[in-house]
Amino acid sequence: MRRWLEVESGVVSGEPSIGQPGGQPIDWWVMRAGDLHRFISLLKSEFDEVIGPVAVDGVIRLRPIESADDLPTGFTEQQETGSYRLLETGTSLRFSYGLGPDSLKSIVHPPRSPVWTMRRHDGTLIVDQALHGTTTRAVIGARACDLRALDILERTQTGGQHTDPAFAVHRQGLFLVAIDCSHPAPTCFCDTGGDGPVADHGYDIAITELDHPNGIVYLVRVGTDHGRSLIESLHLAPAPRTFLEHRDHQHRSISREFIRELPKDAAKVVRLADHPHWNDVAERCLTCGNCTAVCPTCFCTDMDDIVGLDGETATRTRVWDTCFSMEYSHLGPGPHRTSPAARYRQWLSHKLGTWHDQFGESGCVGCGRCITWCPVGIDLTAEVESLGRPVEANA
Amino acid sequence: MQHTSATPIAWPESIEHGQSPSLAVWKFASCDGCQLSLLDCEDELMAVAGRVAISYFPEATTAMVDGPYDVSLVEGSITTEHDAARILDIRRQSRLLVTIGACATAGGIQALRNGRDVDGFTSIVYAHPEYITTLATSTPIADHVRVDLELRGCPIDRGQLLQTLAALLNRHALRLPTTSVCIECKARQTSCVMVAHGTPCLGPVTQAGCGALCPSFHRGCYGCFGPMESPNVPALRTQLGLLGLAGVDIDRLLNTFNTTAFAELEQTQIDERAPS
Incomplete structure (x- = not known):
């Protein structure tokens, strides 16, 4: 049995203390649609910004929301290699969709981040470090893989000797409302590439949207004291045991939906530097960098300097970069990863291989974003599988 | 994402001597849209005008100063014998030559004529084709003279143009993206x-x-x-x-x-x- 199912079956069959008003603390609450509106209003009053899933331009994206009316009610999507289509379901489900292109990376490690401004004053240069603000943000709709990716990203940005101040400030202001995944896309593989679709840590509040025969309900649990205090202020009813059993059933049915898997020997085969398959991928790869942009753990950046026409001011901005760019590997004599094969190999062998050496884990959570948003539909699980095949003698 | 341009630029000496560098803007076969990008820099235009001597820019001013020029911005492609000779002269008069826009850097949409029956086109389009003198091809400026820097696009990005001018005036490295x-x-x-x-x-x-x-x-x-x-x-x-x-x-x-x-x-x- 897979790890996430063990965790889940422990919760359901292990006699959880559901609790009663006035007795034991409540572990599971139940929300109806009206409560969801009250909940988001509460978040609006508590945080500077509330971000949630919104159907916009044919894609479900994480965007600032005003109320529960902005949620993608009745929308889902269809994903394949290199393809995403928004669809209407005709139901009142609000969270019945697979991942869009946005992960929490866009919030804690934004595409453009100011570093400093410089100005000339009385013959000297004055540098003003950028202030990253203390905006507090509640994010509704993080999936289990997003929470895991945030952990991984956090280790890369704050886990070592030097902490990235921008990341630390953005992370500190983040309040996470996870939504259990009920609709993994065919491009996902979190059951073999990550920790599975049910959030078991890293959230302040976690919600399961339950498609119950008697109507849609939201089962709520908390992961932090802050989450608990907010939920308790809503005076919700404790969840009946039958709802939790239904939830367990819903989660079990998801496990049958994963069609892709990451081969177990991924960390090993991506290090086969001379494998001829790298050239095969390179014939298809556009080196456009879409995969690294949507990857929730890819963190590489460059600096972009803009100097004013008058030569009196300059601004430095940190911008996302990509190992698919030739200039990314530009050292003294020029770029050293000139071939597309070398650049694809750099990305995959770091993500799945040397990330283990560097950070003690894989850099992949199995979200499948790189598969969907690759314009030509390159599927890393298939590429890893090919790398694992023995090389033919005359290849 | 931003990268050093392939061609290192030697900034005009006049800047070191504290003078305003002279700027000329030239048009070849093109729609004028890239020149307009410069005029479209509304907020920054006065700052540009204050730091360079606009010596030749018929799109903007009738005042014309003879060369040589520190910087020439060249728009358009080469489509006639006359223009093929004119660009040689402009190169001789320019310390730094920057091509602006897809016509100048790649031949533009008018390069659709290349490899086709140009005489046939002329006879269909013009009432008096005998008045038309044209080359069989539309070619980029770099096919004719040495080019110091190319700004691409149809039209060019005015931010890139301003950064180029800023780099020129303030003598710092210019970085243009080469990625997708x-x-x-x-x-x-x-x-x-x-x-x-x-x-x-x-x-x-x-x-x-x-x-x-x-x-x-x-x-x-x-x-x-x-x-x-x-x-x-x-x-x-x-x-x-x-x-x-x-x-x-x-x-x-x-x-x-x-x-x-x-x-x-x-x-x-x-x-x-x-x-x-």
């Missing part, structure tokens, strides 16, 4: 029109610099900035075919403002991959 338009598209969090809408888009093979303008209006990129640093045109053609585009429509998409650039690249890549 996708990088800018994802950075501005536009939803991918190809993946999410099935809209044909040249973004993955086109050089960044426009800020991913067209996709932000739900249009596919039409490649006006020309090929990015390592464009894989055959792979994109395969995908455009899967999106339902016929071969002739893909040819049309690849043959617009950088008419020959993508097609030549594609042929080179096909030849490279063919089993010998």
Whole structure:
């Protein structure tokens, strides 16, 4: 049995203390649609910004929301290699969709981040470090893989000797409302590439949207004291045991939906530097960098300097970069990863291989974003599988 | 994402001597749109005018100062014998020559004539074709003279133009992106029109610099900035075919403002991959 199912079956069959008003603390609450509106209003009053899933331009994206009316009610999507289509379901489900292109990376490690401004004053240069603000943000709709990716990203940005101040400030202001995944896309593989679709840590509040025969309900649990205090202020009813059993059933049915898997020997085969398959991928790869942009753990950046026409001011901005760019590997004599094969190999062998050496884990959570948003539909699980095949003698 | 331009630029000496460098703006076969990008720098125009001596710019002023010029911005492609001679003279008079826009850097849409029956076109279009003297080709400026820097696009990006002028005036390194338009598209969090809408888009093979303008209006990129640093045109053609585009429509998409650039690249890549 897979790890996430063990965790889940422990919760359901292990006699959880559901609790009663006035007795034991409540572990599971139940929300109806009206409560969801009250909940988001509460978040609006508590945080500077509330971000949630919104159907916009044919894609479900994480965007600032005003109320529960902005949620993608009745929308889902269809994903394949290199393809995403928004669809209407005709139901009142609000969270019945697979991942869009946005992960929490866009919030804690934004595409453009100011570093400093410089100005000339009385013959000297004055540098003003950028202030990253203390905006507090509640994010509704993080999936289990997003929470895991945030952990991984956090280790890369704050886990070592030097902490990235921008990341630390953005992370500190983040309040996470996870939504259990009920609709993994065919491009996902979190059951073999990550920790599975049910959030078991890293959230302040976690919600399961339950498609119950008697109507849609939201089962709520908390992961932090802050989450608990907010939920308790809503005076919700404790969840009946039958709802939790239904939830367990819903989660079990998801496990049958994963069609892709990451081969177990991924960390090993991506290090086969001379494998001829790298050239095969390179014939298809556009080196456009879409995969690294949507990857929730890819963190590489460059600096972009803009100097004013008058030569009196300059601004430095940190911008996302990509190992698919030739200039990314530009050292003294020029770029050293000139071939597309070398650049694809750099990305995959770091993500799945040397990330283990560097950070003690894989850099992949199995979200499948790189598969969907690759314009030509390159599927890393298939590429890893090919790398694992023995090389033919005359290849 | 931002990268040092391939050509190191030797900034004009006049800047070191504390003078305002002289600027000339020249037009060849083109629509004037790139020159207008300079005039369109409304907020910054006065700052530009204050720091350079605009010595020749007929689009903006009738006052003309004889050369030599510190910097020449050249718009348009070479399509006549007269222009082929004129660009040689301009090169001689210019310390630094910067081409601006797809016509000047790639021949422009008028390069569709290349390899076709130009006399036939002239006889259909003009009442008196005998008055027309033209070359059989439209060619980029760099085919005729040494070019110090190319700013791509149809039209150019005014931010890139201003950064070029700022780099020139303040003598700092200029960095222009060489990666795909996708990088800018994802950075501005536009939803991918190809993946999410099935809209044909040249973004993955086109050089960044426009800020991913067209996709932000739900249009596919039409490649006006020309090929990015390592464009894989055959792979994109395969995908455009899967999106339902016929071969002739893909040819049309690849043959617009950088008419020959993508097609030549594609042929080179096909030849490279063919089993010998």
